[in-house]
Each structure stands twice: as structure tokens, then as C-alpha cells.
Amino acid sequence: MSVSDPIDRLLDAAESGKSLIKNRDILHFTYIPDNIQHRNLEQEQVTQSLLPILKKSRPSNLLVYGKPGTGKTLVVRKVISKIQERVEKSNFRIRLVYSNSKEETTLYGLLVSFGRQLGLTDKELPTTGLAISEVFKRILNNINENKINVIFVIDEIDYLAQLISKTGKDILYQLTRANERLNNGSLTLVGISNDLTFKEKLDPRVISTLGEEEIVFTNYSVDQIKKILKERIEEAFIPNSVSESALNLCSALAGGEHGDARRAIDLIRVAGEIAERQQSENISEEHVREASQKIEENKEEASLKSYPLHEKLVILAIIKAGGSSTGEIYSSYKTLCKTVGRDELTQRRVTQMLSEIELSGIINGRLINQGIHGRTKKYKLTISPEMIKKAFKDDLTLQDII
DNA sequence: ATTCCACAGGAAACAGTGGTCC
DNA sequence: GGACCACTGTTTCCTGTGGAAT
Numbered sequence: 001m002s003v004s005d006p007i008d009r010l011l012d013a014a015e016s017g018k019s020l021i022k023n024r025d026i027l028h029f030t031y032i033p034d035n036i037q038h039r040n041l042e043q044e045q046v047t048q049s050l051l052p053i054l055k056k057s058r059p060s061n062l063l064v065y066g067k068p069g070t071g072k073t074l075v076v077r078k079v080i081s082k083i084q085e086r087v088e089k090s091n092f093r094i095r096l097v098y099s100n101s102k103e104e105t106t107l108y109g110l111l112v113s114f115g116r117q118l119g120l121t122d123k124e125l126p127t128t129g130l131a132i133s134e135v136f137k138r139i140l141n142n143i144n145e146n147k148i149n150v151i152f153v154i155d156e157i158d159y160l161a162q163l164i165s166k167t168g169k170d171i172l173y174q175l176t177r178a179n180e181r182l183n184n185g186s187l188t189l190v191g192i193s194n195d196l197t198f199k200e201k202l203d204p205r206v207i208s209t210l211g212e213e214e215i216v217f218t219n220y221s222v223d224q225i226k227k228i229l230k231e232r233i234e235e236a237f238i239p240n241s242v243s244e245s246a247l248n249l250c251s252a253l254a255g256g257e258h259g260d261a262r263r264a265i266d267l268i269r270v271a272g273e274i275a276e277r278q279q280s281e282n283i284s285e286e287h288v289r290e291a292s293q294k295i296e297e298n299k300e301e302a303s304l305k306s307y308p309l310h311e312k313l314v315i316l317a318i319i320k321a322g323g324s325s326t327g328e329i330y331s332s333y334k335t336l337c338k339t340v341g342r343d344e345l346t347q348r349r350v351t352q353m354l355s356e357i358e359l360s361g362i363i364n365g366r367l368i369n370q371g372i373h374g375r376t377k378k379y380k381l382t383i384s385p386e387m388i389k390k391a392f393k394d395d396l397t398l399q400d401i402i
Numbered sequence: 403a404t405t406c407c408a409c410a411g412g413a414a415a416c417a418g419t420g421g422t423c424c
Numbered sequence: 425g426g427a428c429c430a431c432t433g434t435t436t437c438c439t440g441t442g443g444a445a446t
Contacts, residue, residue: 374408
């Protein structure tokens, strides 16, 4: 094996190089530190409203608001696990069930994930084929039979509200009324939402039961983020490896946006990884800047890669079409379809795709009225065509047209 | 003042998939 | 094996729109 072999060189460097990060787990937002010092008030409030469960009565339903990365989920989870610890010895059973409505894209999926965590098997609760009301009935039966007290945490409940308004099936209403159908055990709902206005989309009857208690998590200030980062850095990095200026920049970047602690922790983690790779002694401002850029690029590339074929074709059509009005993009898209030998979709569908892609921020649309030449929407790319081609180059069907 | 373009975008229907239940 | 269910991606049909051209 020659010394100049690039793989060997990297491996050697990694072995001899200094490791700045001593505990990677702590650099993930989902990790719950034992000693969360911040959000004391909110921890107290959440505990307060769940307290009745210790006295064997049903706690208040709870709505928790706050922007992403404000620690809502962490606090709720921490409080519930503490309560669980308390009652562990008694035969009074509390079960935490957590579902994220954004990850479960359908009502059915959400209920099934709920049932699975209660221990219902594939057989008792199949992943498809049943009527939603039937799924619901089976879950309630399970709670009844086992006499458990369930706390159902629905994260990003605003997405659920959207699903409900689309399908017209109000499982939230049924969930809030579930206790009337339960002889044994109980069901408490904790809804977590990023959107303070989401209640407007709900049935007023649901709001009155769901919103028995409401807690708002305010955004973190730059100083608070700095404090959080300091705590994590102390645990995760070797001493003196993060410069003060890097810490400040990290807090400023994340705090300036939305007070998002998640982003701050991500940032310092990626900066640490970059610094390690460069064999640096410590993490500097420069590393944080690089990390910030890298996170952005990765996000774009990942979202590009995840598009289905026809969306990719539409994006490529935008590159190929000069002026980029919907009509031009569509005819360019049709040519591309012919080249790769795929059936083309209708213009209506392509318009819809364009709006979806626009939401992700990769393209930018502007409505233009051209008088007798009609009205159209002109689209512009917000990222470089090279970046797109780079992301698409692994797709075999597209290789001929890139 | 009226017409008319080139779409935007909502609503509903439909096809297909993968399942249960009796 | 047929009735039924949820869900996704799509098509079909439709109404609405701002301003140049007439």
C-alpha cells in the first residue's frame, strides 16, 4: 500500500488528528439534557396542567405553541417522562404516545401510529383496509381493556388540522370526546403547533375541549441561545475547542432568524465536523460560516434529489425554456418527455407542480398580465442550473438531457 | 366600452393500489 | 370473491382575471 494513496492519507490523518467532539449525541436537538435550565416557567406550566393525573383524574387537554426550535417538544416529553417515573411503582399506568402529523401524512397513518405505540399488533390494527371509525373503535377498546391512562402528544397539530379540513373527517373531535366513551382509563391530548393561528381552521367544539390550557413558548433571544449552546458545548466538545467568536456568530446566526435553537445546535455540530476534518485545533468563526453555507447547500440538494421524475423534468424544462412562462415551460417539458420516452402529463398538472416547486423555494414565480396576450406566471430559478444538474446527474433516465 | 388572450387555480371525478371483512 | 375502505396522483371541467387591442 503506497503512502500516497488518498484514502490512506485521509485515514491516517483521522487517526492522528485531534478529535474536537467527544460526545456527538449531545449535538442533536432531540437529545434531552438532564439539566435543562431554561424554559423553567414553561416546564412548570406543562406539569401543572398534567398534574391531575397523579390524583387519578383526567388532566386538562393542552395546546402548546411556539416557533420551530423553541424546545416545545423537549419540554413536553421531559415533563411526561418525569410523571411516568413517579407512578412507575404503582399499578396506575400512564402511557405516552407521540406522533408527528407532518411525518404521518394521513389521518389513517396517524391513528395507526397511535395504536402501534399502545401495543396493537399488525393483526389487531392493519395498516390499511379499515374504515377510520373502525380503527378508532379498536384503539379505544384497547385503552378500555388495559385500563391505561394515555397522554397523546400530537406534534405539528396544524398539519392534522389541514388534513381534517381536506377530508372532512373530524378525528380531532372524536379524540376530544373519547373520554365519554371510556369506562376505564383516560385519554389526554397534548397538541403542539408552530402556528398560532391554526385554531381558526378547527371546529369550535374541538377548540373548547382541546384548548383547556394553552402555553406559548416565546422565541429564544440571542443571549438565551448562547446559553443553550454553551451548555451543550461544555458537554460535547473537548475544553477550549470552541472560540468565543464562533459561539457568538453561531448564536447570532440562529437567533437572528427565528430564535431557533435547533439550527444553532446543528450549526455548531457541522462547524465542529468541518474543523475536525481540517485538523484544526479549535472551531473558528470561519468554520461556522462554512457550516452555515454547507447546511443550506445540503438542504437544497436533498430536496432536489427527492423530487419524482416529472417534477425533475419540469425543473429541467425551466432551465431549457428561455422566457419561462407557464406555456413555454410546458412545451419545453413536452419535448423533454418525448426525449426520455415518457408520457406527458396535462398542463393543469404541470401548473400544479410548478406551484408545489415554488413552495420549496427553488423557483420563484411572478404573475404577469400581458393584456391581449393573456395572463401568465413567469418562473425564475433561485439556484444555479449547475447545482440542479449536479443533483440530477445520478438519475439514469435524465442522463441524456442534462 | 368591449373584447379577448393565456393562462391561474378551484372542484370534482376517476383510476389504480393495497388492503379488510364477511 | 365481491363489497367496501383510504389514499395518491391525475384528468376533466370550469370560472376568473388584468390590461392591450379594437
